[in-house]
Amino acid sequence: xxxxxxxxxxxxxxxxxxxxxxxxxxxxxxxxxYAEPLEAITRLGAGAPAADASLSAFIRxxxxxxxxxxxxxPEIGQxxxxxxxxxxxxxLDVDWANVRIEQADFDPTKYPAQVAGGSTATPTNWIPQxxxxxxxxxxxxxxxAKEWNVPVAELTTSKGVVSHKASGKTATYGALAATAATMxxxxxxxxxxxxxxNFTIIGTRKKTVNVKDILTGKPIFGLDVTVPGMHYATxxxxxxxxxxxxxxxxxVIKQQPGVTHAFVVEGTNNLAGLKAGVAIxxxxxxxxxxxxxxxxxEWAEHPTSQQSSAAFAAKAKEFFAAAPHRTIRADGDFDxxxxxxxxxxxxxxxYPFINHATLEPQNCTARMNADGTCEMWTTxxxxxxxxxxxxxxxxxxxxxxxxxxxxxGGGFGRxxxxxxxxxTAFIAREAKVPVKLIWTREDDMxxxxxxxxxFHKFTAGIDANGKLVAFRNHMATxxxxxxxAPSADIGPGEYPARFVPNLKMDVSVMPLGVPxxxxxxxxxxxxxxxxxxxxxxxxxxxxxxxxxxxxxxLKNEIPAAQPLTPQQQAGLMDAQRVIGILEMARDVSGWNKxxxxxxxxxxxxxxxxxxxxxxxxxxQATVSKAGEVKVDKVWAVGDVGSEIINxxxxxxxxxxxxxxxxxxxxxxxITFTGGKADQQNFSPATTASGSAANFPLLRIKQAPPAVxxxxxxTNFSPTGIGEPAMxxxxxxxMGAIHQATGKRVRQLPLSKVDLKWV
Amino acid sequence: xxxxxxxxxATRTVDVPADMPLLWVLRDELDLKGTKFGCxxxxxxxxxxxVNGVAQRTCTLPVxxxxxxxxxxxxxxxxxxxxxxxxxxxxxxxxxxxxxxAGQMMAAASLLAKTAKPTDTDIDTALNTNxxxxxxxxxxxxxxxxxxxxxxxxxxxxxxxxxxxxxN
Numbered sequence: 021x022x023x024x025x026x027x028x029x030x031x032x033x034x035x036x037x038x039x040x041x042x043x044x045x046x047x048x049x050x051x052x053x054y055a056e057p058l059e060a061i062t063r064l065g066a067g068a069p070a071a072d073a074s075l076s077a078f079i080r081x082x083x084x085x086x087x088x089x090x091x092x093x094p095e096i097g098q099x100x101x102x103x104x105x106x107x108x109x110x111x112l113d114v115d116w117a118n119v120r121i122e123q124a125d126f127d128p129t130k131y132p133a134q135v136a137g138g139s140t141a142t143p144t145n146w147i148p149q150x151x152x153x154x155x156x157x158x159x160x161x162x163x164x165a166k167e168w169n170v171p172v173a174e175l176t177t178s179k180g181v182v183s184h185k186a187s188g189k190t191a192t193y194g195a196l197a198a199t200a201a202t203m204x205x206x207x208x209x210x211x212x213x214x215x216x217x218n219f220t221i222i223g224t225r226k227k228t229v230n231v232k233d234i235l236t237g238k239p240i241f242g243l244d245v246t247v248p249g250m251h252y253a254t255x256x257x258x259x260x261x262x263x264x265x266x267x268x269x270x271x272v273i274k275q276q277p278g279v280t281h282a283f284v285v286e287g288t289n290n291l292a293g294l295k296a297g298v299a300i301x302x303x304x305x306x307x308x309x310x311x312x313x314x315x316x317x318e319w320a321e322h323p324t325s326q327q328s329s330a331a332f333a334a335k336a337k338e339f340f341a342a343a344p345h346r347t348i349r350a351d352g353d354f355d356x357x358x359x360x361x362x363x364x365x366x367x368x369x370x371y372p373f374i375n376h377a378t379l380e381p382q383n384c385t386a387r388m389n390a391d392g393t394c395e396m397w398t399t400x401x402x403x404x405x406x407x408x409x410x411x412x413x414x415x416x417x418x419x420x421x422x423x424x425x426x427x428x429g430g431g432f433g434r435x436x437x438x439x440x441x442x443x444t445a446f447i448a449r450e451a452k453v454p455v456k457l458i459w460t461r462e463d464d465m466x467x468x469x470x471x472x473x474x475f476h477k478f479t480a481g482i483d484a485n486g487k488l489v490a491f492r493n494h495m496a497t498x499x500x501x502x503x504x505a506p507s508a509d510i511g512p513g514e515y516p517a518r519f520v521p522n523l524k525m526d527v528s529v530m531p532l533g534v535p536x537x538x539x540x541x542x543x544x545x546x547x548x549x550x551x552x553x554x555x556x557x558x559x560x561x562x563x564x565x566x567x568x569x570x571x572x573x574l575k576n577e578i579p580a581a582q583p584l585t586p587q588q589q590a591g592l593m594d595a596q597r598v599i600g601i602l603e604m605a606r607d608v609s610g611w612n613k614x615x616x617x618x619x620x621x622x623x624x625x626x627x628x629x630x631x632x633x634x635x636x637x638x639x640q641a642t643v644s645k646a647g648e649v650k651v652d653k654v655w656a657v658g659d660v661g662s663e664i665i666n667x668x669x670x671x672x673x674x675x676x677x678x679x680x681x682x683x684x685x686x687x688x689x690i691t692f693t694g695g696k697a698d699q700q701n702f703s704p705a706t707t708a709s710g711s712a713a714n715f716p717l718l719r720i721k722q723a724p725p726a727v728x729x730x731x732x733x734t735n736f737s738p739t740g741i742g743e744p745a746m747x748x749x750x751x752x753x754m755g756a757i758h759q760a761t762g763k764r765v766r767q768l769p770l771s772k773v774d775l776k777w778v
Numbered sequence: 779x780x781x782x783x784x785x786x787x788a789t790r791t792v793d794v795p796a797d798m799p800l801l802w803v804l805r806d807e808l809d810l811k812g813t814k815f816g817c818x819x820x821x822x823x824x825x826x827x828x829v830n831g832v833a834q835r836t837c838t839l840p841v842x843x844x845x846x847x848x849x850x851x852x853x854x855x856x857x858x859x860x861x862x863x864x865x866x867x868x869x870x871x872x873x874x875x876x877x878x879x880a881g882q883m884m885a886a887a888s889l890l891a892k893t894a895k896p897t898d899t900d901i902d903t904a905l906n907t908n909x910x911x912x913x914x915x916x917x918x919x920x921x922x923x924x925x926x927x928x929x930x931x932x933x934x935x936x937x938x939x940x941x942x943x944x945x946n
Contacts, residue, residue: 097873097874097877097912227868228871228876231867231873231876234873235852235859235867235879237810237852237880238811239812241876246809246811304802304806305802305806306806378877379814379816379824379877379910380816380875381816427876429814429875429876430874430912431875432911461816461819461822672871672874672914675913675916676874676913676914678913679916680912680913683913702816702819702822703821704819704820705821717910718915719907720901720905720910720915720918721906723913723916725898
């Protein structure tokens with residue numbers, strides 16, 4: 021299978037890639053190169069892209085034949101620390117057992133795009149990291165050819181050993197490393213890559229590189245950092261976002277046992293930056309928490325206190341009764357088509373705000389050094405953005421902020437936002453001691469960058485042939501004017517756009533003072549529920565099977581009114597790829613036999629295209645007479661291109677995304693009253709869903725017996741897997757509930773519609 | 779006040795308030811960072827250790843109530859990672875982020891000490907209050923079964939229901 025080096029999926033390597041070679045003492049070689057950032061990564065990183073001479077990958081090959089590869093990206097549980105080195109090791113053609121992996125620090129002079137977000141690491145690194153490995157192999161071959169005085173073409177490699185068949189000579193890479201370091205570096209742009217059919221590492225199941233550290237309790241997470249002389253801090257922010265401190269009983273707090281400092285932080289209005297609050301610092305975190313119980317703060321009035329979940333819902337109703345604020349897409353003539361339709365259906369969908377709820381609460385450690393630098397130990401998903409925020413907060417230059425990247429206890433997008441870094445750095449500078457800040461779970465629940473809620477009113481028209489001829493979405497969301505609140509956005513390409521001749525996408529926005537942001541498959545995780553759910557209703561109105569209805573639609577693309585630029589074309593959902601996964605999902609799940617399922621059991625299907633990845637999922641669920649939902653089985657079919665680099669972790673990401681979505685659907689909701697989040701902590705196991713004070717995570721009892729993962733391999737460059745498996749699950753589950761009960765779920769979570777989980 | 783604890787077989791004396799939760803004593807006084815903080819309210823299970831061989835939350839357990847008891851943390855389950863549960867977790871590569879897994883393994887080890895051959899229902903019941911935000915539950919279930927096999931002497935790979943990863 022041929023892989024084009026650089027053109028697919030909008031991944032371009034237009035800049036010339038460089039290779040830097042350094043000889044190491046003791047007969048080793050160090051290779052370094054840089055990768056090309058995607059535009060999206062630059063945006064997420066919230067800073068300038070790295071300078072041209074930057075290095076993205078390091079290989080250190082030593083005389084003992086051990087290959088040490090530096091993993092550059094933040095590890096948040098997605099397996100990137102294992103996957104990126106696999107790409108290098110494959111082309112270098114070494115024995116994976118001889119590979120050692122080291123976590124890089126944040127250093128934009130060496131590495132671009134040190135980011136965990138947007139499922140971008142695979143598409144951006146697929147070619148560049150392999151080239152570094154391939155170049156290293158070329159240099160080893162050149163060294164062997166020189167030492168043995170034979171043509172390179174007569175040499176072969178396998179598992180870190182070079183062989184010359186005619187003479188019977190063999191040598192390990194390690195033995196050749198010193199000579200290799202003196203050979204000219206190949207041009208990375210043209211270095212030949214392996215034919216994928218010869219892969220020995222890519223496509224094989226590789227374990228988490230430092231799984232043993234996890235299993236024996238080694239201090240590898242952000243929360244585990246210890247710095248000499250370190251104090252512990254808690255930071256109390258206003259439950260109404262960014263409200264200022266009017267007064268606080270600091271004198272009382274300073275008297276509490278173990279407390280060394282207590283002070284007011286003026287803060288900024290940046291909802292993802294340093295907000296106002298009271299810092300309490302002491303020798304012991306728990307004692308600081310005891311002191312916090314005595315804290316009395318008077319917060320200044322803030323307009324966000326007027327906002328609430330009830331007011332958001334009321335505003336959406338108002339919007340739906342009026343003309344939309346703006347139209348982001350209009351194809352054909354929607355109004356005329358609705359008038360001429362044989363059948364018209366309408367429905368309103370809504371979904372709540374939700375919390376990222378990483379199990380490791382937000383935390384950070386910072387120390388002001390004597391040279392004026394601020395040294396930080398963080399779990400940020402965007403260390404570049406974090407560094408910029410800290411520099412801005414402290415009035416430092418960015419290169420005066422030094423960042424170490426610790427393993428994160430979950431990310432899910434939460435750690436794209438760096439306000440804990442700003443808080444820790446500020447407190448450490450004020451207190452003049454190294455500080456570890458740990459948010460309580462209650463802090464984390466009340467001060468997330470929440471997945472925003474949203475409201476949709478859909479109208480559709482079906483013609484006499486059962487075809488969807490008119491479709492309108494009016495979305496009531498958050499923002500101001502043309503600006504959407506973070507992750508409260510929608511684009512004009514949302515399916516079924518391009519597949520319905522008369523279509524309107526309308527938007528109305530209301531102001532929001534609550535911080536929001538990207539959660540795993542941002543916007544897609546919510547839009548899929550509404551759009552795929554309503555497409556199911558359209559299929560029902562048309563009297564069609566919901567899976568076949570989607571395929572039939574996808575086969576009839578409406579030509580674009582204006583020709584698209586190649587870039588627009590590259591970002592578009594490919595209908596053929598969707599049809600491929602839908603057909604495979606139909607076949608592996610036994611979809612066509614769903615009518616013979618027992619009463620109370622149903623199957624549902626949905627697909628979604630996000631982050632360059634395609635997923636179709638079928639859910640089989642049983643609903644008891646008491647309304648208890650049990651997921652019996654899930655079939656997930658993914659098309660993320662030609663190769664599944666590490667099937668072990670890819671399968672984990674898919675299963676995790678599927679179960680993550682189940683957890684959201686079942687009971688997760690953040691509500692606001694008086695501008696404050698109502699939820700405080702996780703739900704105890706004994707609490708029923710829908711208890712306002714609690715936020716439930718999925719439990720092992722609720723996990724289905726099996727989530728089958730299938731790959732539809734296609735001739736496209738591989739893309740990322742952290743996110744795209746998530747969006748289809750909820751609408752597929754709702755389809756299953758519909759077949760099982762006849763009930764359409766148009767509001768999340770399930771507890772809102774008298775359903776609960778087993 | 780000085781309190782004497784038996785942690786992972788060693789006697790340790792700490793001078794802390796009597797009501798300080800065992801979790802923070804382990805982490806910040808004894809530098810055993812394997813036991814995690816997740817909720818501070820007995821709701822997530824990340825702080826699970828063994829007290830006299832039984833799985834116990836530590837984020838709300840006053841240290842004074844643990845005095846004299848045999849406390850085992852993940853660091854003491856088997857320092858080399860050779861406990862059946864650790865072996866099974868490694869074989870099936872259970873963790874994603876890994877943050878909850880110390881608590882999951884301590885709960886699983888406690889279950890296996892009582893129930894040599896647990897069913898899915900036994901596992902779900904015993905581990906239902908240990909939350910995994912990455913939702914590694916399918917592999918956790920398979921790994922508990924695998925650990926039961928290893929404990930019963932089934933060291934050979936390939937006989938459990940879970941998929942095994944490569945050796946390296």
